[in-house]
Amino acid sequence: MKFFSSSVASFLRGETESRRRNLRLLVRFLVIIAAVVSVFSVLFHIIMAWEGQDHSWLTGFYWSLTVMSTLGFGDITFHSDLGRLFSIFVLITGVIFLLVLLPFTLIEFFYAPWVESRAKRVIRERVSSSITGHVILLHYDAVSAALIEKLDRHGHDYALLTAEQDECIRLTDMGVNAFWGDPRQAATYERLRLEHAGMVALTGDDFENSRLAFTVRSFRKDIPIIASAESKSSSDVIRLSGANKTFQLASLVGEALARRTHGGNSITHVVAHFDELLIAEALADCPNLEGKTLAEANLRATIGVNVIGLWERGEFLLASPNSLIKQNTALLLAGSKEQLEAFDNSYRKSDHNQGHIIVIGAGRVGAAVCRTLDAEGANYCVIDRSARVLKPLAGKAIQGDASSFEVLQKAGIIEARTVVITSHNDDLETYLTIFCRKLRPDIQIVCRATLPETIGELHRAGADIVLSYASMGANILSNYFKHSDVLMVAEGLNIFKVEAPAALSGKTLLEENLVTNTGCNVIALKTEDGLQAPPNPNASIPAGAELILISDAESEKRFFERYSQKK
Structure with a gap:
């Protein structure tokens, strides 16, 4: 009914010839x-009367429609050959009119014009003249989809260009602000208001990004262009083509995964930093910490580090005095380089370097993991099916299928301390995570997820740490657009720096209770006197101070909503 009414409306709106x-x-x-049905109904009555049968006029219409539509219930029949011959003629006529001509007519003169009318309404070619400072996207993939979600969440405008009309309709139906046009033509960028845009983001392959960067730069000399690249050489070419900044996402993800593995010369692994404030993760695999609450461990008083939160198999919990430290708990710490070194010296076990790391997958992300582990002097081996990609890793490479127990056994899964899964297939990531967790319930599993929606599934499968390829790329693009220093320490968990809102000036953190009101936790306070990490909850926040906070996306949104309205 909804389709019929919308179709009729499309006709009524049209005034064209x-x-x-x-x-x-x-x-x-x-x-x-x-008219045909009416004639057949009259003939039906005439033949029925000749046979001595009496029926109402409604019955005549009823019989004609059932026979023409081939339903033929058989409750009303002729007894003579003339009547049967008439029935055959009505049946053939109905097949031609109702089953052949009617559908063709409806499609040609009714449905097709409706589809065309709808397409014209859906396909847009021009950005509104009121839009300025927007992001122009020239490729749709997992990274750009995650960026669009970020831009929507923070109320930033964007325009996604596609050269295919069907793709434009599909993306528009998905809620994406998509536009159709030829990315090689200057008129297309005029309609996208390139002169008033804030940034162009390129997330396609290297050849496409290079061509588009060159094209966009020829139309506007000062537009910021950021592009993804697969290698250092292609990164250089894309910058020469016109991009202001490039990033090798596979390498960044690989380095981040490697930094989160257990072992090495220290148990703390720096994952982010704000000036002299370092953010690090540390496995609490130490008899002096296991089984204690944070209040009992009292790390702030003894070491000087601030425990921001705890990871429990993928679930992040903000630190509280009653938080219990378990064997597999990963602590998220904030402190100076000296404080983190003191933590290492106090809680590193003598057998901390025992066991090796297994890297599954030697693609771009896996190769970056291996390079980072080499730089740290870590003991590892890498598994891949392809002999070609394993060639540069000779001596540490095992060719085979990681879903096979024999191959994992050859890699030393029983003795390993960590397995890093770097497949670009999320289904395979989940399968291998379940497999490794069943084989070794106590092993650390670090995963790369391509799509953000797979993260929860991987955690449920047994992964300790999951980093999203798409989210990390979107975070880089978003930071470049906003010129901000937001750091993603883990999927869905960001550290960001903001100037203290006027509503907080003169108040203490204890009075405002940001954790309860917004979900954000202040981990440091930067004033004219320097950096306070952790900040004193009873000290007043001076005007012009900078707050360094940690939160998820929803808490960050609540923070800005709460304090942007206060004067």
């Missing part, structure tokens, strides 16, 4: 069908 002609032809055809 072609639409009026289509409507006249459709009505004419329906009138012919009604």
